[in-house]
Amino acid sequence: MLQSKLFYRSKKEVPNDIEAISHKFLYRGDFIDQLGSGLYSFLPLGWRVHQKIAQVIREEMLAVDGQEVFLPMMHPKAVWQQTGRWDKMSPPLFKLKDSHGKEFALGSTHEEIMAKVAKDRISSYKDLPFSLFQIQTKFRNEIRFTGGLLRTREFAMKDLYSFHSDEKEFQSYYLKVAKSYLKIFKRCGLAVKIVEASGEGFTNSFTHEFQALTPIGEDTVIYCPKCDFAQNKEIAKNKEGDKCPKCKAILKQSRGIEVGNIFPLGTKYSEPFGLSFIDKDGKKKLVIMASYGIGVGRLLATIVEANHDEAGIIWPDEVAPFSIHLVPIDLKNKKIKTESERIYNHLQKSGVEVLYDDRVDIGPGQKLIESDLIGIPLRIVISEKTLDKDSVEVKERSKKQANLVKIKDLKI
């Protein structure tokens, strides 16, 4: 991609009222554009990252045998009435009417719709288990929206729903998805704790939140730095400074951003929808369900919260908008121009995602500052200085040190 053609305009300053670091950098780097409170457009750079994250999630969902589907976002009232959530949902549903006065909700989650879809396709224990997921826009009629992408009223969410015939099998699948989640977050460059939390109306039993420990999160987590013990402060019986009930290390406290959540639903939704099957013993039983969600936009912002320095974002490799930022200093110099284009074309042909800063009149300072800001993991600078040594300068965004590499040694 030629940077001169990129739909993007970096900004030097941010409005006073932007506070979250992720919001500042995503704004300055022109990854997003705000339409209204809790409503954001993803611009080309931002959407590339969004798509990368979605792809990581998709791969891991497929790896736990999830099958991708796409359900409507607009739901007839009756479906939500079947579980009583038309009125009880918190936050309340966005509701609207069609031209005949029929009422609909904009989907904030899809347990009802998934159960309905599943019902006609399950009759025997042989039909189970299976799991379905989608990556799709959700609408949440929250009271308040904060932190840029951290909490919005409309956001893409990956929601997976699993259907099981017996408790034991369900437990093992639940664990499998939990592990898959950790893998997703790791690939996204995040250290995430699995935190026990309350059921929040989805279920009466425990649930598990996936909390990225950051200074600005909305939740407070009591966790053990030595083992995997972690609890949401809301339900924690321990406090900071106490000994870990598992390994006796000293517990710590941190704020956290909830980037994922998994809910064992039991038969809460299979009951109202009559989601049953005939088991081996010939008896009719209710399907056991669970749901598992990840908010893509929030995850994106959280990645920035956890991966940045004073100059800008440091994207982890797997979710970066581009892999290489090719930055020639002074394109009026023929030698630099020729060599840069040669390397760019070569990279393009080898399928490397490269952003080529082909802007002629932009000074070196601005180019380098913008490069740090948008945070592509690897930067290649070509200048008179480097070409004098038949080299280019290679620098990882995450490192201070830059290295001169002979052009003939480039593994491209």
Add this chain to the structure above:
RNA sequence: CGGGGUGUGGUGUAAUGGUUAACAUUUUCGCUUUGGGAGCGAAAGACUCCCGGUUCAAGUCCGGGCACCCCGACCA
């Protein structure tokens, strides 16, 4: 929904009730410059959020809307 705050070119800010709303940035053109948002010159860009009121005179004061941000309760 309660509390607090803010609305001025694309962006960030300024303007004791008093000319033609200022500065920086941005963008365009020309020259110059090329290793950390370069310099000079010229130009573009604003019904000061909206409606009403007070006043000889309103960006500024008053009333009412609307929008946005922050703190609390809810959520991925």
